[in-house]
Amino acid sequence: MTSPREDRLPVLSEDDRETAVRRLQEAYAEERISHEEMDGRLGQVLTAKTHGELAAAVASLPAEQPDTTSTISAAGGRIQRRGVWRVPRILKVESAFGRVRLDLSRAVIEHPVVDIELILGTGGARITVPRDAIVEVEGLRTGWKDVRYRARRRSRPDGPTIRISGAMEFGRLKIRHARR
Known part of the structure; x- marks a missing residue:
């Protein structure tokens, strides 16, 4: 069950997910993460329900310029x-x-x-x-x-x-x- 605070947060948009997927693909292309790590994080991104879960999947990646x-x-x-x-x-x-x-x-x-x-x-x-x-x-x-x-x-x-x-x-x- 979600808390009342989480219910008030805006729903994740497709742009949010696409940005996270692109950041993971870039990190993989630049050899910052392994193939297995990318697969695991992609699973997190695609199943994330909150912005916090999405942020956790890309937390250790370099910030986007x-x-x-x-x-x-x-x-x-x-x-x-x-x-x-x-x-x-x-x-x-x-x-x-x-x-x-x-x-x-x-x-x-x-x-x-x-x-x-x-x-x-x-x-x-x-x-x-x-x-x-x-x-x-x-x-x-x-x-x-x-x-x-x-x-x-x-x-x-x-x-x-x-x-x-x-x-x-x-x-x-x-x-x-x-x-x-």
């Missing part, structure tokens, strides 16, 4: 980032119409894992990744065209991991490694 997520959006036109620019931990790119060009070859990448979430209507996207990057595109759904990417034969294990997810309706994603 507020500047680790950035969103670039445009209704139409071109979205382009190139040269020297700071890549956030999570980059969300949203465009209804237009092309997306992201060049990470000279960008400052401070995180071992970078998640790029593409939400694109029409128009293609081209992403240039650093020469030593490891690219994962399993989380991307495409509607009309496919993904063009050929993995490098020899990526260094100390390069950043670029995970691309999201949805593209009518357009092709081209990913290539920088030559230099």
